[in-house]
Amino acid sequence: GAVVSQHPSRVICKSGTSVKIECRSLDFQATTMFWYRQFPKQSLMLMATSNEGSKATYEQGVEKDKFLINHASLTLSTLTVTSAHPEDSSFYICSATPPAGAVEAFFGQGTRLTVV
Amino acid sequence: AQRVTQPEKLLSVFKGAPVELKCNYSYSGSPELFWYVQYSRQRLQLLLRHISRESIKGFTADLNKGETSFHLKKPFAQEEDSAMYYCALRPGNNAGNMLTFGGGTRLMVKP
Numbered sequence: 001g002a003v004v005s006q007h008p009s010r011v012i013c014k015s016g017t018s019v020k021i022e023c024r025s026l027d028f029q030a031t032t033m034f035w036y037r038q039f040p041k042q043s044l045m046l047m048a049t050s051n052e053g054s055k056a057t058y059e060q061g062v063e064k065d066k067f068l069i070n071h072a073s074l075t076l077s078t079l080t081v082t083s084a085h086p087e088d089s090s091f092y093i094c095s096a097t098p099p100a101g102a103v104e105a106f107f108g109q110g111t112r113l114t115v116v
Numbered sequence: 117a118q119r120v121t122q123p124e125k126l127l128s129v130f131k132g133a134p135v136e137l138k139c140n141y142s143y144s145g146s147p148e149l150f151w152y153v154q155y156s157r158q159r160l161q162l163l164l165r166h167i168s169r170e171s172i173k174g175f176t177a178d179l180n181k182g183e184t185s186f187h188l189k190k191p192f193a194q195e196e197d198s199a200m201y202y203c204a205l206r207p208g209n210n211a212g213n214m215l216t217f218g219g220g221t222r223l224m225v226k227p
Binding site: 036041042043046049095105107108109110 | 125152158159160161162165202214215216217218219220
């Protein structure tokens with residue numbers, strides 16, 4: 001099946017720094033990718049929809065200036081957590097769906113962000 | 117707005133016992149319903165979807181529009197079924213729409 005690769009899988013950063021997380025569709029083009037966030041013992045919550053060549057669509061309550069999303073190509077979307085704080089520590093997961101009538105969404109392996 | 121509810125955070129059964137993971141949803145239109153599974157240290161992956169009406173790894177799920185439910189069932193649980201299970205809903209039939217997830221149920225199958 002299709003593969004979505006997320007990098008890094010784990011990152012620790014200091015408060016106030018920025019962290020970039022990459023999401024790549026390895027064997028298909030994805031005009032749309034999704035970024036989810038998962039707090040401990042909670043469900044996956046959609047943060048934003050990343051659209052290739054246009055601005056991302058953010059869910060209510062998600063700060064677009066803090067979580068910068070860039071979908072520069074059909075196989076790469078990046079999420080940058082700017083000026084990270086400890087409360088940004090979470091598990092971030094991206095997903096993408098192949099075009100042309102595909103139904104299944106494929107997920108990256110997730111990124112565990114710890115802000116110290 | 118759509119909502120997915122999985123009432124049980126943890127479900128523990130013995131090997132060979134039947135298992136049912138509950139999922140209820142609310143959505144005004146025609147949804148697509150999915151079950152995703154996440155085994156330990158692995159990524160989230162699709163288990164099954166209601167439109168294909170298939171059985172995967174012995175699991176089945178029937179969409180009950182009257183009860184707005186999409187419960188996941190397996191008649192005889194196996195230890196390798198132990199994992200996190202997420203019910204998810206996608207509005208309409210557009211693959212470009214995002215998924216809304218339930219809170220997840222951890223299934224533990226004891227030997």
